[in-house]
Structure formats: C-alpha cells, structure tokens
Amino acid sequence: MAPLVLGVGILIGVAKLTPGSDHFLAGLDRQLLDTCHVNGSKTPPREDIVILGIDDASLTLASAWPEDIAASPALQAMQQPFPWPRRVWAETIHRLCDAGARLVFIDLAFVAPGADPDDDKLLRDALDRHAGRVLLGAKFDHSQVGGAIISNLVYPSPTLTGTSLPEPGSFGLLNFWPDADQVIRSLDLQITRSEVDGGIPDPEEKPLPSVALAAASILHPDQNYSTDSTVRLRFCPLESYPPASLHTIFIPDLWQSNFGSGAFFNDKVVFVGASAAELQDFQR
16 A cells, blocks of 8 residues: 555645645545555454344344244334334343343434333333443434524433433434545544534533443443544444344244353343344445
C-alpha cells in the first residue's frame, strides 16, 4: 500500500497550494480511509460476542416442529407477522440471562406502547428482573418542518420502563451520523441534543451515550468512559460473527445441541437484531 500512500501524499501537497481545496482534501481523506479499511488489516473477532439473528428461518419457524411450537409461548408468538408480540423479547431476555449472559442488547426501538398491555408487562418484568444486564435502544428521529430539520429524541416506551426517562445504563442511542458523502465511517460515543441540532451548546446539557458506550460502561463499570470524542469505526472480517437463528434458542433439541443447554451463552455479550433481508436497514 506504500505507493498509494506516497501518491496520496503528493496529491495532498499539491492541493494545499490550491485555493478552495478544503472540500477536495476532505474527499481525498475519505477515499484513503476507505481504501485502508478495504485492503488493510481487520480487527480480530472477539470470542465473547454472539449475534442472534431475526432471520428468515425465525420468521418462518423453519426448524420448529408443531410440538415445539405447542410447548413454547415464544414460538407461538413468533407465528404472528413481524414485529412480534413483546412476549417474544421477554422470553428471549429470560432465556439468555438465565443462561448466564453478561449483557443482552436488543437492537429494536420499542418507542410506543405495544398492541397488548399484557405483553408490555411481561417485557417490563423481564427488564426489571435482569436490570443492569439488558440494553434497549433510544434514537433521534428527524422530520422536516418547512425548511428546517427537527430532531425528536424518542426513548423506549414508559410501558416498559415505568418512566418517561429511562434509567441511565438501560439504553443507548441507535443513531449513526454519516460523513458529507452520506457514508458512515465513525461513531459518536456520546452526543447532546444541541450537537444533533447544530445549535448553541448548553453547558448544563448531559450527553446521551451510544449503545457502544452504554454497553462498555456495563461490562467495565470501573473504567472511566467520560468522553465526548468521535471514534472511527474499525471493521473485522465479514464472516467473524455469523448470526445464530433466534428461534433455535426455544427449540429444546437445538438449545441442547447448538448451545449446550445454555452454557454457550455464559459470560457472553449477546446482540439480538435483524438479519433477514426484508428487515434490513442498509447503510453505506
């Protein structure tokens, strides 16, 4: 990659002598970063991270026999069209935390009350029982009013948290903010609403943590993560974290054979999110 770096260095030197070159240099910097990510060394995968995918097999219950479904409230609820009743997530949290998972992050935004209050209660009870080991998502939604873009911060529904502002350490922001070319290359570990809106900073305003920062604070509570920095994303090989099919944790034979009756999840960090093509929110 040395000739490429040398060539880019020459271009940067020439560009610095050219008036109005800031935009060009920023684009060149992004191209160089992208090339390094594609061709450079990848971050090694971690053995303590597991991904459970809401995949096509989970949407169709492809591996479940009728008797498996009849014996599992979670599988019965998963027979319904997605998004599933919230009892599915209550059962998921119990299953994983009872197996010894250190942290469970569900990559869904439960921003409104569910269709069935009883299901919301089941999920709230699961969150209460396993408090400190489960993360939900909050997010900034954006809408255009006239010529202005208005941000609205939405938290998990109070029917799940019991309060309009959830407890610190129970949620993290799901948002990523792209570069000028609309490609996501970095993560804000924490951010304030005024920073999101591009307004005047408020010294009294507390920054909101990303999911990454919230998870790190749970896993390493003695570490000081007080930071307002933006970090560049690093990538691991694409095959590093093949998602296991979510529905298989509720099938007794597969729970035993694939996950050692739960021992596989002991002391693991488990991310639960969509992997089915129809549920993807693709970002560049």
